[in-house]
Amino acid sequence: MFDTILFVAFPYVAVAVAVVGGLLRYFKDRFSFSSQSSEFLEKRELFWGSVPWHYGVVIILTAHLLAFLFPDAWGALVANPVRLYALEITGLALALMTIVGLVMLIVRRVQRPRINAVTTWLDWVLLVALLAQVVLGFWVALAYRWGSDWYVRTAVPWLRSLVVLQPNIQFVTALPWVVKLHMLGGFVLVALFPFTRLVHVFTVPVTYLWRPYQVVIWNRRPGPAGRRV
Ligand code: HEM
Numbered sequence: 001m002f003d004t005i006l007f008v009a010f011p012y013v014a015v016a017v018a019v020v021g022g023l024l025r026y027f028k029d030r031f032s033f034s035s036q037s038s039e040f041l042e043k044r045e046l047f048w049g050s051v052p053w054h055y056g057v058v059i060i061l062t063a064h065l066l067a068f069l070f071p072d073a074w075g076a077l078v079a080n081p082v083r084l085y086a087l088e089i090t091g092l093a094l095a096l097m098t099i100v101g102l103v104m105l106i107v108r109r110v111q112r113p114r115i116n117a118v119t120t121w122l123d124w125v126l127l128v129a130l131l132a133q134v135v136l137g138f139w140v141a142l143a144y145r146w147g148s149d150w151y152v153r154t155a156v157p158w159l160r161s162l163v164v165l166q167p168n169i170q171f172v173t174a175l176p177w178v179v180k181l182h183m184l185g186g187f188v189l190v191a192l193f194p195f196t197r198l199v200h201v202f203t204v205p206v207t208y209l210w211r212p213y214q215v216v217i218w219n220r221r222p223g224p225a226g227r228r229v
Contacts, residue, residue, distance in 0.1 A: 126198065136185055
């Protein structure tokens with residue numbers, strides 16, 4: 001019963017909250033779809049935290065997605081031990097990169113009074129949830145080896161069973177609690193999505209990696225002497 005609540009009801013509720021909340025925010029407050037960048041308040045530390053965080057997390061989540069979408073091809077890829085080791089080592093290195101980057105971003109928000117002042121309680125909730133998720137992911141990868149292989153035999157069939165509305169939790173209920181927490185943590189982040197800065201993912205996210213985080217454009221009319229008023 002408890003497992004059904006966690007692995008059937010909770011994922012559906014999280015997705016429903018994300019879709020309804022996201023649509024409401026989009027139609028009520030479309031221009032709030034932003035990361036609400038603090039680049040203009042502090043730039044150097046932001047760069048050193050944001051770049052490793054974003055490159056790391058985007059690549060890791062792409063791997064999660066590819067294995068989910070193409071389990072057979074992924075299974076064939078990791079069937080070769082050399083490729084499996086290479087993938088796992090790369091995954092661990094990227095996970096470390098995301099953790100270091102995120103910790104730097106959090107420390108920056110704690111230490112810089114001006115950044116602290118523009119940080120809401122929901123920002124803190126999101127940052128803690130993200131940190132917990134990547135630390136748990138790193139823990140899973142380190143403690144339960146060859147996750148890139150067993151992921152396609154556990155998480156993928158469970159997730160696919162949810163997608164086709166025929167939930168089957170037998171693939172995940174016997175897993176260690178760290179793994180379960182990581183899997184459920186993904187859905188906690190899904191539910192948080194529409195209420196937090198995460199919505200900036202839907203604002204053509206990739207360009208964040210090379211363009212300035214924020215482009216400030218004057219839109220007030222010039223005053224009599226050409227000054228902005
Ligand atoms: C926003 C959501 C998520 C984030 C940020 C995230 C992040 C991570 C990170 C940082 C790692 C360690 C990288 C590695 O060494 O491969 C990892 C590994 C892993 N994640 Fe996630 N994850 C998310 C969602 C999920 C979900 C929903 C599932 C399953 C349903 C999942 C299953 C796994 C597994 C099985 C591993 C171990 C892979 C390995 O050992 O190579 N993750 N995740």
